[in-house]
Amino acid sequence: MPARRVFLDASGRSPVTPRTADAFLAGLAEGWADPARLTAESRRARAVLDGATEAIAVALGASPEHVHFTSGAHVAFDRAVAAVAAARRGRDRIVASAIERRAVLDAAEQVAPGAVTRVPVDRAGHVDSEHFAREVSDPAVSLALVQHGNHEIGTLQRLDGVADAAAAAQVPLIVDASATVGHVDAPERWDALVADPADWGAPLGLGVVAMRPRTRWLTAWPGDGFSPGGVSIPLVLAAAVALQERLESLEADRSRLAALTATLRARLAQLEGVTVVGDEIERLPHLVTAAFMYLDGEPIVSALDREGFAVGSGSACGSDTFEPSQVLAAMGALTHGNLRLGLTPGVDDSDVERFLATLPRVMEDVRRSMTA
Amino acid sequence: MPARRVFLDASGRSPVTPRTADAFLAGLAEGWADPARLTAESRRARAVLDGATEAIAVALGASPEHVHFTSGAHVAFDRAVAAVAAARRGRDRIVASAIERRAVLDAAEQVAPGAVTRVPVDRAGHVDSEHFAREVSDPAVSLALVQHGNHEIGTLQRLDGVADAAAAAQVPLIVDASATVGHVDAPERWDALVADPADWGAPLGLGVVAMRPRTRWLTAWPGDGFSPGGVSIPLVLAAAVALQERLESLEADRSRLAALTATLRARLAQLEGVTVVGDEIERLPHLVTAAFMYLDGEPIVSALDREGFAVGSGSACGSDTFEPSQVLAAMGALTHGNLRLGLTPGVDDSDVERFLATLPRVMEDVRRSMTA
Numbered sequence: 001m002p003a004r005r006v007f008l009d010a011s012g013r014s015p016v017t018p019r020t021a022d023a024f025l026a027g028l029a030e031g032w033a034d035p036a037r038l039t040a041e042s043r044r045a046r047a048v049l050d051g052a053t054e055a056i057a058v059a060l061g062a063s064p065e066h067v068h069f070t071s072g073a074h075v076a077f078d079r080a081v082a083a084v085a086a087a088r089r090g091r092d093r094i095v096a097s098a099i100e101r102r103a104v105l106d107a108a109e110q111v112a113p114g115a116v117t118r119v120p121v122d123r124a125g126h127v128d129s130e131h132f133a134r135e136v137s138d139p140a141v142s143l144a145l146v147q148h149g150n151h152e153i154g155t156l157q158r159l160d161g162v163a164d165a166a167a168a169a170q171v172p173l174i175v176d177a178s179a180t181v182g183h184v185d186a187p188e189r190w191d192a193l194v195a196d197p198a199d200w201g202a203p204l205g206l207g208v209v210a211m212r213p214r215t216r217w218l219t220a221w222p223g224d225g226f227s228p229g230g231v232s233i234p235l236v237l238a239a240a241v242a243l244q245e246r247l248e249s250l251e252a253d254r255s256r257l258a259a260l261t262a263t264l265r266a267r268l269a270q271l272e273g274v275t276v277v278g279d280e281i282e283r284l285p286h287l288v289t290a291a292f293m294y295l296d297g298e299p300i301v302s303a304l305d306r307e308g309f310a311v312g313s314g315s316a317c318g319s320d321t322f323e324p325s326q327v328l329a330a331m332g333a334l335t336h337g338n339l340r341l342g343l344t345p346g347v348d349d350s351d352v353e354r355f356l357a358t359l360p361r362v363m364e365d366v367r368r369s370m371t372a
Numbered sequence: 373m374p375a376r377r378v379f380l381d382a383s384g385r386s387p388v389t390p391r392t393a394d395a396f397l398a399g400l401a402e403g404w405a406d407p408a409r410l411t412a413e414s415r416r417a418r419a420v421l422d423g424a425t426e427a428i429a430v431a432l433g434a435s436p437e438h439v440h441f442t443s444g445a446h447v448a449f450d451r452a453v454a455a456v457a458a459a460r461r462g463r464d465r466i467v468a469s470a471i472e473r474r475a476v477l478d479a480a481e482q483v484a485p486g487a488v489t490r491v492p493v494d495r496a497g498h499v500d501s502e503h504f505a506r507e508v509s510d511p512a513v514s515l516a517l518v519q520h521g522n523h524e525i526g527t528l529q530r531l532d533g534v535a536d537a538a539a540a541a542q543v544p545l546i547v548d549a550s551a552t553v554g555h556v557d558a559p560e561r562w563d564a565l566v567a568d569p570a571d572w573g574a575p576l577g578l579g580v581v582a583m584r585p586r587t588r589w590l591t592a593w594p595g596d597g598f599s600p601g602g603v604s605i606p607l608v609l610a611a612a613v614a615l616q617e618r619l620e621s622l623e624a625d626r627s628r629l630a631a632l633t634a635t636l637r638a639r640l641a642q643l644e645g646v647t648v649v650g651d652e653i654e655r656l657p658h659l660v661t662a663a664f665m666y667l668d669g670e671p672i673v674s675a676l677d678r679e680g681f682a683v684g685s686g687s688a689c690g691s692d693t694f695e696p697s698q699v700l701a702a703m704g705a706l707t708h709g710n711l712r713l714g715l716t717p718g719v720d721d722s723d724v725e726r727f728l729a730t731l732p733r734v735m736e737d738v739r740r741s742m743t744a
Contacts, residue, residue, distance in 0.1 A: 009411060016400050024396070028388050028575060038673045039381060039682040071443030071577065074601035103601070203400060205443065205577050205604040229446035229475070232577040301410045310411040 006351045009312040010286065010342035011151060011179075012073075014201050016242070023241035024203060027052075027234030034230060049233045052240035059243050060177075060186050060193060062210035068226035069206055069236060073178045073196035074103045076207030079219070079226050080192050081107040083209075084143050084172050086218035091142040095119060095135045095171075097127045097157070098330035099150055104176055108145060118330075124279040125155030125331055133165035143172045148187040151179035151199075152314055152327045152340065153278035154261075154287035163189030172215055182246040183284050184254065191215045197239035200246050206235040246345075253345045258285035260343060260352050267356050271363065277333050286343040289314075291328055295366055297337030303362045309355055312340040378723045381684040382658065382714035383523060383551075384445075386573050388614070395613035396575060399424075399606030406602060421605045424612040431615050432549075432558050432565060434582035440598040441578055441608060445550045445568035446475045448579030451598050452564050453479040455581075455589035456515050456544050463514040467491060467507045467543075469499045469529070470702040471522055476548055480517060490702075496651040497527030497703055505537035515544045520559040523551035523571075524686055524699045524712060525650035526633075526659035535561030544587060554618040555656050556626065563587045569611035572618050578607045618717075625717045630657035632715060632724050639728050643735065649705050658715040661686075663700055667738055669709030675734045681727055684712040 007015065031048040033041035050064070057064040070076040081104075085094075094108045098118040108116045119132045127146060136144050144166050149156045159175065166173040175190035182200025187193070192215055195208040209226060211217060219225030246253070265276045265288055273293035292300075297313030304311050314327070328338065379387065403420040405413035422436070429436040442448040453476075457466075466480040470490040480488045491504045499518060508516050516538050521528045531547065538545040547562035554572025559565070564587055567580040581598060583589060591597030618625075637648045637660055645665035664672075669685030676683050686699070700710065 005412070007413065009405075009409065009413070013404060013406055015404055021397055021400055024400075025393055028393055028396075032385060032387055032575070033381075033682075034385055037381065037684065038670060039677045040377070041379065041381070041682050071447070072599075072601040075443070078600075203404070203604065203606060204602060205607060207601075227444075228450075229444040229579075230576060232575065234575060235577060298410060305411045310405075310413050312409065 003308055003354065005308050005310070006347065006355065007310045007344060008341045008347065008351075008355065009310045010344045011199070011312055011340060012196065013198050013204060014344050016203055016238075017201060017245060019245055020201060020203075020238050020242040024234045024238040027237035031233030031237060035233065045233055048237055049231070052233070052237040055240040056208060056236070056243060057210070059247060060181065060195060060208070060210050061188060062193065063213060066211045066213055068209045068211070069231040070209060070226045071205060071207065073194065073198070073207040076178075076194045076196070076209050077101070077104045077107040077176070078110070080174055080194050080209045081111050081143070081145070083217035083219050083225070084174060084192055084215065085111045087216040088142040088172070091140050093117060093138060093140045094143055094145065095132065095141055096145040097121060097132075097147060099125055099153075099327045100145055100147055101151060101176060101178070102326070104145055104147070112142060121330055123331055123333070124282075125150055125153050125277075125327075126279065127157060127162060129158070129161035129165060132162055133168070136165050136169045136171050141169065141171050143174055145174050145176065147176040147179070149177070149180040149184070149284050150278070150327065152287075153289050153331070154284040155279040156180070156184065156282045156284065158282070159187055159189040166191075180284060182243055182250075183286055192217070197235075197242065200239075201242040202239040203235060205232060206239050208239075249345065254285045257343050257345070257347070260347065260349065261285060261288045261341075263352060264288045264341060264356070268359075271360060275333060277328060277331065288341045290339045291333050292337045292339070295337050295363060295370070297339060299366045299369070300337065300339060300362060303366060304358070307358050307362065309358065312342065313338055314340055375680055375726065377680045377682070378719065378727065379682045379716060380713045380719065380723075380727065381682045382716045383571075383684055383712060384568065385570050385576060386716050388575055388610075389573060389617060391617055392573060392575075392610050392614040396606045396610040399609035403605030403609060407605065417605055420609055421603070424605070424609040427612040428580060428608070428615060429582070431619060432553065432567060432580070432582050433560060434565065435585060438583045438585055440581045440583070441603040442581065442598050443577060443579065445566065445570070445579045448550075448566045448568070448581050449473070449476045449479040449548070450482065451591070452546055452566050452581045453483050453515070453517070455591050455597070456546060456564055456587065457483045458590035459588040460514040460544070463512050465489060465510060465512045466515055466517065467504065467513055468517040469493060469504075469519060471497055471525075471699045472517055472519055473523060473548060473550070474698070476517055476519070484514060493703055495703055495705070497522055497525050497649075497699075498651065499529055499534060501530070501533035501537060504534055505540070508537050508541045508543050513541065513543050515546055517546050517548065519548040519551070521549075521552040521556070521656050522650070522699065524659075525661050525703070526656040527651040528552070528556065528654045528656065530654070531559055531561040538563075552656060554615055554622075555658055564589070569607075569614065572611075573614040574611035575607060577604060578611050580611075621717065626657045629715050629717070629719070632719065632721065633657060633660045633713075635724060636660045636713060636728070640731075643732060647705060649700060649703065660713045662711045663705050664709045664711070667709050667735060667742070669711060671738045671741070672709065672711060672734060675738060676730070679730050679734065681730065684714065685710055686712055
C-alpha cells in the first residue's frame with residue numbers, strides 16, 4: 001500500500017473541508033440573488049449575507065457595518081491602502097515593515113510612488129519599534145503598514161509597540177492579518193485590518209477589509225468600492241463557516257501544531273547547511289521555513305513531491321508572490337534556496353516523522369545531482 | 373396550494389443549476405491548489421483550469437491562451453479597457469455607444485477622463501453606424517466600445533457595420549457581450565471581448581476577457597494583471613459547465629423564450645401608458661422591458677413580489693448599476709418608471725399567462741395608491 005500523501009503547503013490555500021463546501025452550496029441555494037433588489041429572493045440573499053458578515057466581524061473583533069469584502073486578499077490590500085490614504089491627502093509617505101507581503105508593498109507603492117519607507121527587522125523578523133516610531137512621527141506620513149504575522153517565516157509582530165507609536169503620531173495603522181486569522185487570536189491593535197479567508201480554509205475569491213468606526217477613509221470608486229459588481233454571498237458564507245470551524249478547535253490545533261512545528265524546527269536545524277528562520281516562540285503555530293546554504297528550493301520541492309509530500313518554496317515560481325528571499329534578505333539570513341512547510345489541522349505525528357525521515361535522503365540526492 | 377413562485381429577474385444573476393453547483397464542488401476537490409506551484413496538487417489544479425478555460429474559449433470563438441479571468445464583469449471591463457488603452461498611448465479619446473453599461477462607461481472615463489464620446493442610438497437602440505464611423509476615424513481615438521446586446525432593452529447591435537468602421541480606422545473594438553453569451557450565438561466581430569458567467573448561470577465572482585492574438589495590450593499590474601492573487605478554479609469550472617449547459621439547449625430555449633417574450637411584448641403594449649422598448653426582431657430572446665408613462669417601477673416590483681413574481685426595475689436601487697433610465701433616455705423613450713423581465717429557461721407558458729393576468733390589477737392598485 002502506498003503511504004498516504006501528506007500536504008504540507010498550507011500557505012494562502014488549503015483543501016476545503018466538507019462543512020465549508022456545504023456552506024458554499026447553501027449560500028448558492030439561498031444567496032444567489034442580488035441583495036440590493038426588492039424581491040423575496042433578494043431579501044433572503046441579504047439575510048444570508050448579513051448573518052455571515054456578522055459572524056466574520058465578531059471573529060475579527062470588528063463591527064459588521066465596517067467590514068467590507070473584496071475579491072481576494074490582494075485586492076483587499078489595494079483597496080484598504082487606497083481608501084485610508086485618500087482620506088489623508090497632502091501626506092505622501094508610507095511607512096511599512098521590511099517584511100510586508102509583496103502585494104502590500106505594491107499597494108503602498110501605487111499610492112506613494114517612491115515614498116515607501118521600509119523599517120528594518122531583526123534576525124527573528126521583529127520590526128525595530130524605535131526606528132518605526134521615528135519614521136512614523138514625520139507629519140508627511142499618510143499611513144503605516146505592519147503585518148500581524150509573516151506568511152513566510154511565521155514570526156508574530158509585537159503590535160503593541162508599533163500601534164502605540166502610530167497612535168502617538170496620529171497615523172492610521174493598517175495591519176495585514178492575512179497569514180494569522182484562523183491560526184492564532186485575531187490582532188487587537190489596528191485602524192484597518194486585512195484578512196484572507198483562503199488562508200483559513202475558505203475557497204479562493206474573497207478578501208476582507210475591516211475598519212474601525214473612527215478610521216477615516218474615502219474611495220474613488222463607485223458604490224462602496226470594495227466589490228465592484230457585488231460580493232459573492234456563497235463565498236462569504238463559506239468563509240464564515242470555515243472560520244467558525246477553525247476557531248472551534250483553535251486552542252487544540254494551535255498547541256498540537258506548535259508542538260509538531262517545534263519538532264520540525266529542532267530536527268531541521270540539525271541538518272548540515274540548513275538554518276531554521278523566524279522567531280522560535282512568538283510565531284504562527286503551523287509554519288516552518290528552512291533556508292538552505294547550498295541547495296536550490298525547486299528541486300527539493302519536486303523530489304519531495306515524488307515522495308508524496310507537498311511542500312512550498314518561496315522562490316518557486318513567478319505567481320508565488322511571497323518572495324521569501326526578500327523576507328529572508330531583510331532578516332539578514334544567508335540563503336540559497338528554501339523550504340516552506342505549512343501544516344493543516346489534519347497533519348499528525350507520523351506524517352511529520354515520515355517527512356523528517358525522507359528529507360535528508362532527498363537533500364543528498366539533490367546535492368549529488370547538482371554536482372554531477 | 374399557493375401558486376409556484378415565478379422568477380422573472382434573470383439579468384446578471386440567476387439561480388444556479390445542480391449540474392453547475394456540482395461542477396463547483398468538483399472544482400473545489402480537484403482545483404483548490406495554486407496552479408503555479410510544483411506539486412501534484414498544483415498540477416491537478418492546472419489541468420482542471422486548462423480544460424475549463426479551453427471549453428470557455430471554444431464557446432467564445434477565442435484561443436485559450438488569450439482568455440483571461442477577472443473577479444467579475446465589472447473588473448473585466450476595467451481591465452480590458454485599461455489594457456488595450458495602455459498599448460495605444462498618445463491617443464486620448466474613447467468612442468462608445470450611448471447605451472453601454474454604466475460600468476463600461478466608468479471604465480472608459482477612468483482611462484480617458486472627459487474624452488469619452490457617446491455615439492447616439494435610434495429608438496430601437498441601434499448605434500448610428502455612420503456617426504460611429506466619423507467619430508472613430510479621428511486619429512486621437514484610442515479604442516471603441518460597443519455592446520453585443522443591451523442588458524436592459526435586449527436590442528442586439530449590428531456589429532458588422534461598427535466593426536468594419538473600427539477596422540478601417542485601425543481602432544481596436546472592445547465588445548461587451550456580458551448580456552448575450554449563453555443566450556444567443558457569441559459575437560464574431562471584436563478585438564477584445566468581455567463576457568459575464570453570472571449572466572449565463574454561473575455563481576458570481578468571475579469575469580472573462582478574451583483578446584484576439586493580434587490585439588495589442590499592456591498591463592500596469594504585476595503578473596498578467598487580470599486576477600491579482602489568482603483565479604478561482606472552481607468558479608472557472610462552474611462557469612464552463614454552466615455555459616455548456618446553456619449551449620446544449622440554446623436553439624430550443626432561444627425559440628421558446630423568444631415566443632414567450634413576443635407574447636409579453638404584444639400584451640404589455642396593449643396596457644394603457646405602457647411602452648415596450650427595444651428592437652422587436654433583433655433582440656435577446658429572454659428579455660423584455662416596458663416603460664411606464666405615469667407609474668414608478670419600485671411599487672410595481674414590490675407589489676408583484678407579494679403576488680409571487682420576481683421582476684426587475686432598472687431604477688430600483690443604488691447597487692443596480694444598469695441605470696435603464698439612462699439607456700431609455702438615450703433612445704428618446706419617455707418614461708417615468710419601468711419594468712424589466714428576464715426569463716430563465718425554466719419559465720413556461722402558464723407562468724407568463726399568470727403574470728399577464730396579474731399585472732393590470734397590480735398597476736391599478738399602484739395607480740390608486742399614488743393618487744390617494
